Amino acid sequence: MLKPVLLLILLLAGVAGAQTEVGGPDLSGPTLTAGQYNTVYNFFSLAIAAMGASAVFFFLGRTQVASRYRLALLITGLVVTIAGYHYFRIFNSWEAAYTLKGGLYVPSGSPFNDAYRYVDWFLTVPLLLLETVAVLALPAVQSRSLAWKLGGAALLMIALGYPGEVGSLAARPWWGAVSSIPFVYILYVLWVDLSRSMERQLPEVKVYIRNMRLLLLLSWGVYPIAYMLPLFGITGAGATVGLQMGYTIADILAKPVFGILVFTIAMIKSAQDSSDGTDLPNSRLAGADD
Ligand code: RET
Numbered sequence: 241m242l243k244p245v246l247l248l249i250l251l252l253a254g255v256a257g258a259q260t261e262v263g264g265p266d267l268s269g270p271t272l273t274a275g276q277y278n279t280v281y282n283f284f285s286l287a288i289a290a291m292g293a294s295a296v297f298f299f300l301g302r303t304q305v306a307s308r309y310r311l312a313l314l315i316t317g318l319v320v321t322i323a324g325y326h327y328f329r330i331f332n333s334w335e336a337a338y339t340l341k342g343g344l345y346v347p348s349g350s351p352f353n354d355a356y357r358y359v360d361w362f363l364t365v366p367l368l369l370l371e372t373v374a375v376l377a378l379p380a381v382q383s384r385s386l387a388w389k390l391g392g393a394a395l396l397m398i399a400l401g402y403p404g405e406v407g408s409l410a411a412r413p414w415w416g417a418v419s420s421i422p423f424v425y426i427l428y429v430l431w432v433d434l435s436r437s438m439e440r441q442l443p444e445v446k447v448y449i450r451n452m453r454l455l456l457l458l459s460w461g462v463y464p465i466a467y468m469l470p471l472f473g474i475t476g477a478g479a480t481v482g483l484q485m486g487y488t489i490a491d492i493l494a495k496p497v498f499g500i501l502v503f504t505i506a507m508i509k510s511a512q513d514s515s516d517g518t519d520l521p522n523s524r525l526a527g528a529d530d
Contacts, residue, residue: 269337269338269347269352269480270347270475270476270477270480271344271345271346271347271477272338272344272345272477272480272481273344273345273477274340274343274344274345276345276477276478276480276481277338277345279481279485280334280480280481280484280485281331281334281335283484283485283488283489284327284330284331284334284484284488285331286488286492287323287324287327287488287491287492288324288327288328288331290320290492290496291320291321291323291324291327291495291496292320292324293496294320294495294496294499294500295317295320295321295324297503298313298314298316298317298320298499298503299313299314299317301313301503302314302317304507304510305503305506305507305509305510306506306509306510306513306514308377308513309374309375309377309505309506309509309510311374312371312374312375312502312506313502313503313506315367315370315371315374316371316499316502316503318367319364319367319368319371319495319499320495320496320499322360322363322364322367323360323364323491323495326356326357326359326360327491329353329356330353330354330356330357333350333352333353333356334352336348336350337350337351337352355402355405355406357487358398358401358402358405361398361463362395362398362399364495365394365397365398366390366391366394366395368394368456368494368495368498369387369390369391369394369426370387370390370391371499371502372390372430372452372456372502373386373387373390375502375505375506375509376434376437376441376449377509378437382437386429386433386434386437389425389429389433390426390429390430393422393423393425393426393429394422394426396419396422397419397420397422397423397426398419400415400418400419400422401415401416401419401467402415403415404416404419404467405467409470409471412467412468412470412471413468413471416464416467416468419464420464423460423464427457430453430456431453434449434453442508442509442512444508445505445508445509448501448504448505448508449505451501452498452501452502452505455493455494455497455498455501456494456498458493459490459491459493459494459498460490460494462486462487462489462490463487463490466483466486466487469483
């Protein structure tokens with residue numbers, strides 16, 4: 241499983257690299273008003289604060305839950321740390337991409353590097369799915385199988401979307417279409433496979449798992465829609481600002497807010513485990529025991 245995925249990623253990296261060298265898209269942005277520039281600036285700043293603060297919360301919060309759920313919180317903490325770092329880089333790139341001239345923000349010639357998002361997704365999207373599987377504390381065999389299916393599909397989805405993002409506009413729908421195959425598969429696994437394993441969860445936890453899936457669908461749905469916008473001629477200052485705001489809101493929902501749901505599930509399940517005496521020292525044992 242791992243080898244074909246790695247080979248495909250290397251191949252796509254080559255395709256994407258070649259495409260950017262032979263004159264990829266024009267990376268210099270449109271001229272912005274001070275209001276437009278500052279709105280994006282403030283949204284990036286908000287994302288850095290949200291990711292940084294939630295990282296502290298999830299790392300410290302690990303001690304509040306039973307040991308079998310600590311892995312889920314560790315992964316959640318890592319996801320927001322990685323995202324915080326990338327938002328810091330995106331923020332710096334945004335600052336460098338514009339200069340103030342006559343009251344307007346004009347492109348400085350240094351391109352705004354939005355590809356940081358893909359680097360971020362490549363690491364955090366599989367981890368988000370692993371954190372979802374980890375907090376369910378299912379039997380070990382079931383957890384492993386779900387983790388491979390979801391993690392592998394997430395890597396493929398991002399790797400297949402990237403060449404369309406950096407390549408020519410004509411190629412974008414094709415890459416978008418192939419990248420949507422693993423996306424649909426992830427949704428299928430979450431709605432069909434996971435529903436089967438949900439039967440053994442507490443009714444209270446079931447509600448949170450449903451909300452978690454719904455939040456995932458709503459926030460993740462933003463990315464393929466945003467990807468398609470340039471194909472409908474939606475470009476220019478308004479589109480740039482709207483897109484960056486949309487991505488930032490979706491990222492905060494998909495990572496820190498999603499993480500809070502994971503934390504809540506871990507708390508409820510920990511309380512239940514200690515009341516019925518099934519709080520075992522590690523998740524592997526707990527899983528095998530279920
Ligand atoms: C791409 C390419 C076009 C088709 C599809 C895509 C899906 C992207 C997704 C990204 C999720 C990102 C998350 C980030 C969290 O901060 C790659 C845009 C389906 C679903 C969750």
